[in-house]
Amino acid sequence: MKIEKPELVGLSSERLKDFDKMLMERYIGPNKLSGTQTLVARKGSIVHFHSQGKRDIENNLPVDENTLFRIYSMTKPVTGVALMQLYENGSFQLSDPVSKFLPEFNNQEVYVSGSYPLFMTEPVKRPMVIRDLLTHTSGLSYSINYRSHVDDAYRKIFKISDPTASLVSKEKVDLEEFSKRVASLPLEFSPGDQWLYSVSIDICARLVEVISGKKIDKYFSDHIFKPLKMEKTSFYVKEDDLKDLAVCYHRDENKKITIHDPGDAKSRYSAPRDFNGGGSGLISNAKEYYRFLQMLLNGGELDGERILSRKTIELMTLNHLPDNNTMADMGSSGSFSEVRYNGMGYGLSMAVTTDPAASQSPLSKGSYNWGGMASTYFWIDPKEDLLAIFMTQFIPSDAFPLRPQMATMVYGSFID
Structure with missing residues (x-):
């Protein structure tokens, strides 16, 4: 994976590293998280990629660039793209x-x-x-x-x-x-x-x-994953790739992390399943999910492969809630969500920032994002030509303020 110098695109190398240091000091070191992986890209180039901690604590295996993560609800935008491809053909x-x-x-x-x-x-x-x-x-x-x-x-x-x-x-x-x-x-x-x-x-x-x-797995493969060269992204992990699957942990009643799903042949993702849902279920790694997100940020194209039109992505990332309401306006504050409600509308399969002040986040108006149950997260900021990915394997996703912390520190690295 080619990594460009952050300063070439208006970001500070040292400040981007500060987020990873914070993760180690506050979360990985005190055994609140097993390991993390962060990716930041701007103006079409990956400028920060860092892995730390363990993908498997029990077997002392590190997180690395090939580590496979359960992305849970970060499957939803993939389904949204698939359905909108069919919208485009009438x-x-x-x-x-x-x-x-x-x-x-x-x-x-x-x-x-x-x-x-x-x-x-x-x-x-x-x-x-x-x-x-x-x-x-x-x-x-x-x-x-x-x-x-x-x-x-x-x-x-x-x-x-x-x-x-x-x-x-x-x-x-x-x-x-x-x-x-x-x-x-x-x-x-x-x-x-x-x-x-x-x-x-x-x-x-x-x-x-x-x-x-x-079938949905076949459609994803033919129309999204193969064109984008997302070879490892799937609803299950092939036998040869099980060595890269991270253990998924959760916090028990004593606030200790225990195994939720193992990272080996005993994982429920180690073989094909009858139910492949569009709302969750995909396995991927940061470098492949990056290709999906960069395609969106590019207006539907990556390396000569057209997945959607620019206008369709613009339509998808508008706030489609009635009367331009936010999720909070729509009475959602008593239910679960992978992101904050205030200042957030919802597009066609992902959240959209409508009011940065109300969301208390530096994401620009028009940015879109979502996360997964095991605390993974992404956002795309078209105004700043920026995308970011956070990978870990920890349930529940709302135990720690990882997502707003990452956003705050990434935007704090801007020097242009």
């Missing part, structure tokens, strides 16, 4: 009802009272449309949301005891069956009324399958 409009392609979403009802399986419901004010899915305003929910009887029903219909382990049980459930079960439950609210983090992007992946005629 296969659908954002205003199309979801039921046009997935008939199980006909005649949806909204939760009023009761618990699974005995619900009282009322009809939706309007049908769910595809844009509702891409913006998490569909009314769907998530098994990881512990806030209502509907959330509880998501856990029951898939027989889930630990939503951080899997969205579905060990049953053979593919995206088709997943979509049908989700559609059988009432919505939390009528589409467009609120923002709620949900399985919406998993349903987008099912739309990709139905419209393209390809």
Whole structure:
């Protein structure tokens, strides 16, 4: 991997290193995190890349440039790109009802009272449309949301005891069956009324399958990963690459880190699975995910391969919430999110900064970002021609202020 000098693009080498020093002193050294990896690129060049700590504490294996990470919800923008490729070829409009392609979403009802399986419901004010899915305003929910009887029903219909382990049980459930079960439950609210983090992007992946005629893993490979030379990015880790898979850790009730998923053949990512969701599930490394992000920042192209048009990416990264509302405006403050609510709108599969002051972040207006359950994170700032990636493997993602700390220190390195 070629690394340019940060000063050539208006960044300070020493200040960028300060973030990695802070991570070591505050998190890795005191055994709060196992290891980290940071990547910063500006004006088309990687100018900072640093790995430190362990990808496997128990076996004393270091984080290095080949380390593979579970990126969880950083899968969502990949699904968004896949669906928008089909939008570009005229296969659908954002205003199309979801039921046009997935008939199980006909005649949806909204939760009023009761618990699974005995619900009282009322009809939706309007049908769910595809844009509702891409913006998490569909009314769907998530098994990881512990806030209502509907959330509880998501856990029951898939027989889930630990939503951080899997969205579905060990049953053979593919995206088709997943979509049908989700559609059988009432919505939390009528589409467009609120923002709620949900399985919406998993349903987008099912739309990709139905419209393209390809399974989601095959579609990703053919139309995104192969053109971008993302050879290791996949829903599972091939046997020869298991040596590079990081252990995923979580914090127990005593605030000690313990193994959540091993980095070997016992990992649930060590073999193909029936359920490949569009909302989570990909394995990648920083240098390959960088290629995906640089393609977005370039306006849809990388090394001569066109993935999307510039105008489609501009459309995706606008705030699509009604009346230019933020996630906070849409009543989301009681639910889980991978980013802050204030000053953040939502585009087509990722958050968009609408008000830097309200977000208390130096990200420019129009920047877009998202993270994953194991504390991974990225952002793209088109105004500054900047992107950044943070990789680690630690659950939960909101235990430490890693993301705002990285943003503050990266922007603090500007010297132009």
